[in-house]
Amino acid sequence: MTRYLDVQHMRQLCARVGIAELLRRIAAAIEADFRRWPDFEKSPRIARYAREGVIELMPVADRSHFGFKYVNGHPGNPRHGLPTVMAFGVLSDMHTGYPLLLSELTLTTALRTAATSALAARLLGRPDARCMAIIGNGAQSDFQALAFMTLLGVRALRLYDIDPAAMRKLADNLCAVCAASGMPPPEIRLCGSAREAAAGADIVTTLTAAQARAEVLTPDMLVPGLHVNAVGGDSPGKTELHRDILKNSKVFVEYLPQTRIEGEIQQIPELNATELWNVLNGTRPGRTSEHDITVFDSVGFALEDFSALRVLFELSSALEIGSQLDLIATPDSPKNLFGLLLHAPSEPSPDKACALTPCM
Amino acid sequence: MTRYLDVQHMRQLCARVGIAELLRRIAAAIEADFRRWPDFEKSPRIARYAREGVIELMPVADRSHFGFKYVNGHPGNPRHGLPTVMAFGVLSDMHTGYPLLLSELTLTTALRTAATSALAARLLGRPDARCMAIIGNGAQSDFQALAFMTLLGVRALRLYDIDPAAMRKLADNLCAVCAASGMPPPEIRLCGSAREAAAGADIVTTLTAAQARAEVLTPDMLVPGLHVNAVGGDSPGKTELHRDILKNSKVFVEYLPQTRIEGEIQQIPELNATELWNVLNGTRPGRTSEHDITVFDSVGFALEDFSALRVLFELSSALEIGSQLDLIATPDSPKNLFGLLLHAPSEPSPDKACALTPCM
Numbered sequence: 001m002t003r004y005l006d007v008q009h010m011r012q013l014c015a016r017v018g019i020a021e022l023l024r025r026i027a028a029a030i031e032a033d034f035r036r037w038p039d040f041e042k043s044p045r046i047a048r049y050a051r052e053g054v055i056e057l058m059p060v061a062d063r064s065h066f067g068f069k070y071v072n073g074h075p076g077n078p079r080h081g082l083p084t085v086m087a088f089g090v091l092s093d094m095h096t097g098y099p100l101l102l103s104e105l106t107l108t109t110a111l112r113t114a115a116t117s118a119l120a121a122r123l124l125g126r127p128d129a130r131c132m133a134i135i136g137n138g139a140q141s142d143f144q145a146l147a148f149m150t151l152l153g154v155r156a157l158r159l160y161d162i163d164p165a166a167m168r169k170l171a172d173n174l175c176a177v178c179a180a181s182g183m184p185p186p187e188i189r190l191c192g193s194a195r196e197a198a199a200g201a202d203i204v205t206t207l208t209a210a211q212a213r214a215e216v217l218t219p220d221m222l223v224p225g226l227h228v229n230a231v232g233g234d235s236p237g238k239t240e241l242h243r244d245i246l247k248n249s250k251v252f253v254e255y256l257p258q259t260r261i262e263g264e265i266q267q268i269p270e271l272n273a274t275e276l277w278n279v280l281n282g283t284r285p286g287r288t289s290e291h292d293i294t295v296f297d298s299v300g301f302a303l304e305d306f307s308a309l310r311v312l313f314e315l316s317s318a319l320e321i322g323s324q325l326d327l328i329a330t331p332d333s334p335k336n337l338f339g340l341l342l343h344a345p346s347e348p349s350p351d352k353a354c355a356l357t358p359c360m
Numbered sequence: 361m362t363r364y365l366d367v368q369h370m371r372q373l374c375a376r377v378g379i380a381e382l383l384r385r386i387a388a389a390i391e392a393d394f395r396r397w398p399d400f401e402k403s404p405r406i407a408r409y410a411r412e413g414v415i416e417l418m419p420v421a422d423r424s425h426f427g428f429k430y431v432n433g434h435p436g437n438p439r440h441g442l443p444t445v446m447a448f449g450v451l452s453d454m455h456t457g458y459p460l461l462l463s464e465l466t467l468t469t470a471l472r473t474a475a476t477s478a479l480a481a482r483l484l485g486r487p488d489a490r491c492m493a494i495i496g497n498g499a500q501s502d503f504q505a506l507a508f509m510t511l512l513g514v515r516a517l518r519l520y521d522i523d524p525a526a527m528r529k530l531a532d533n534l535c536a537v538c539a540a541s542g543m544p545p546p547e548i549r550l551c552g553s554a555r556e557a558a559a560g561a562d563i564v565t566t567l568t569a570a571q572a573r574a575e576v577l578t579p580d581m582l583v584p585g586l587h588v589n590a591v592g593g594d595s596p597g598k599t600e601l602h603r604d605i606l607k608n609s610k611v612f613v614e615y616l617p618q619t620r621i622e623g624e625i626q627q628i629p630e631l632n633a634t635e636l637w638n639v640l641n642g643t644r645p646g647r648t649s650e651h652d653i654t655v656f657d658s659v660g661f662a663l664e665d666f667s668a669l670r671v672l673f674e675l676s677s678a679l680e681i682g683s684q685l686d687l688i689a690t691p692d693s694p695k696n697l698f699g700l701l702l703h704a705p706s707e708p709s710p711d712k713a714c715a716l717t718p719c720m
Contacts, residue, residue, distance in 0.1 A: 006686040007700070014701045041408055048401055048421040050454040055426045057417050061408040066415045068430070070450065072457025078694035082456055086688045090430065094410040096442055097432025102462075106689035110697055142698035166695055173698050180702070326366040328446045329466035334438035335526055337470055338502035338533050340367070341374045342540070 001324035005103040027115035029307035037277040044258035058302035067306035091309040114147035120296040125227035129202035136207035137161035160197040205229040224291040249293035254301035361684035365463040387475035389667035397637040404618035418662035427666035451669040474507035480656040485587035489562035496567035497521035520557035565589040584651040609653035614661035
């Protein structure tokens with residue numbers, strides 16, 4: 001049977017393991033899998049666009065396992081009471097093709113995106129970074145804040161969103177999770193503009209639902225030494241950074257063929273950009289000076305979901321969280337699939353009544 | 361919530377509707393969707409190969425719906441007690457990205473492959489075709505036989521498999537389903553070779569698990585007027601027909617870019633082949649003479665799964681078969697995804713205890 005983690009199971013798992021610990025484990029798995037990047041067969045995700053948004057399939061595999069995520073992006077969905085981003089995915093055994101795990105990935109995507117951002121920032125940002133600006137305080141922002149607090153030791157947050165209720169939501173949630181977990185609460189500043197939020201920050205995270213070539217950040221907002229965690233723009237025509245930022249910084253990506261299409265760097269086709277795995281392995285430089293401006297042009301790559309699915313499979317199996325799905329027909333005799341339709345399990349086979357003429 | 365059809369639900373649905381009626385409905389949906397071929401955004405399936413087999417994702421979409429199937433092909437699986445081919449899939453709303461249905465597709469793939477074969481044969485074979493040879497009597501064969509009996513009125517079957525137990529399985533199953541449903545049983549001949557089975561048949565269906573460039577059929581086995589339903593070979597390096605058969609017949613395919621890679625026609629890259637939808641719409645000729653040898657080079661295309669998923673969604677909704685999955689996290693406030701992890705639904709929000717410094 002296939003192990004199954006629905007939304008309630010995921011909530012249970014987070015409560016049992018703790019969100020901070022889960023972020024640590026997912027970040028560790030992503031780092032381990034990125035370090036063995038050549039083991040994986042990779043390709044840009046497959047997208048189908050409608051007027052309202054996009055649906056994507058994101059497969060990746062090594063020799064032992066196959067994983068994929070189904071995810072959409074429909075910015076108008078909140079008007080229908082649905083989230084903009086919804087996801088689920090599967091982890092399979094490459095040796096047999098059998099699906100081992102089907103899991104919700106809406107919550108998990110937020111966790112793995114934040115984990116990847118924090119991993120990149122730990123690699124690329126200045127070691128003394130303690131203050132982060134978060135521009136765009138929607139569904140992803142709480143996860144990002146927690147990941148940076150947990151994995152980088154960020155202690156001060158400068159928030160901005162065009163919607164004051166979103167800012168308050170983020171601040172309230174962070175207070176609540178710290179109170180519940182005993183984590184020291186961060187210093188939180190609610191700001192009046194993106195410019196104000198960015199000023200004085202060591203890291204700037206952009207998380208807007210840009211539906212166009214937006215300029216959430218412009219070059220004059222940035223100072224030497226900054227790390228930009230550009231998460232919001234993630235498909236053709238959706239960007240958050242003024243192109244001159246890209247020209248004057250060191251740009252890092254997940255999987256270049258996909259980011260060329262979807263990321264900030266779509267604005268400058270010939271721009272040099274470095275894949276993160278090379279920096280992890282030491283074969284390419286990351287930040288080379290405390291004055292560099294580094295940009296992590298995040299779009300989200302299938303390998304991060306694969307890593308997250310591995311973690312979920314191991315944890316849910318060990319903690320016995322989840323249920324089983326009878327999703328795959330496995331007849332007693334593999335060549336007799338039709339037998340499943342012919343009779344209920346306890347019925348005897350009917351008498352033969354056909355005209356059988358053997359040739360032999 | 362997402363409607364869910366597992367293996368047991370599918371067995372119930374088949375018992376309620378009847379296998380013959382289900383085949384008719386799926387064939388009708390496939391025909392209707394093939395007739396509006398330009399409405400769909402199509403691409404070759406995405407494959408990941410291991411030594412033991414392949415895992416594939418098969419997406420397709422029109423303006424309203426997105427569908428995909430996950431399917432594997434691992435010929436060694438019967439040794440592990442697993443079927444060679446296992447599948448599941450999803451039908452989604454393109455306007456929101458919401459997954460409407462998650463369904464088993466192992467049984468359904470066998471149904472839709474057989475329905476497509478019968479549809480093609482009805483279009484391309486001689487109208488008086490009544491006798492079919494089935495070479496390879498494994499998991500797909502029962503479905504093929506039933507589809508041809510139901511949709512074309514085939515009344516005589518000539519079976520061959522290197523495994524005599526498989527031949528007997530197929531014969532037994534057909535007798536049983538006829539006895540149970542009141543369908544007149546076909547005349548069944550168990551043969552000693554592929555050549556013997558093909559002799560005297562109006563249609564030859566090949567369904568072998570060829571793991572190489574096999575020659576299940578050679579030109580000398582065929583006579584003018586024959587229709588060849590070549591189903592078994594469906595990936596690079598796996599073919600069933602001697603290449604000269606292709607040169608001397610009229611070849612028809614589902615989606616040419618994919619079949620060029622996977623089908624019989626991979627053997628002759630420059631060969632002319634016609635997509636089935638053009639014949640359905642009358643824009644290209646099919647069989648033009650009772651002496652033609654026609655070949656349907658079947659590999660399986662995503663649109664057939666889309667059509668089948670539509671049928672399953674409509675039937676299961678109307679008959680109230682299936683269950684609901686809480687697969688997609690839909691928080692009350694779409695921007696507050698994190699709230700799902702923060703507290704259980706009935707807990708009140710903890711007191712605020714953070715240092716909040718508003719800029720304004």
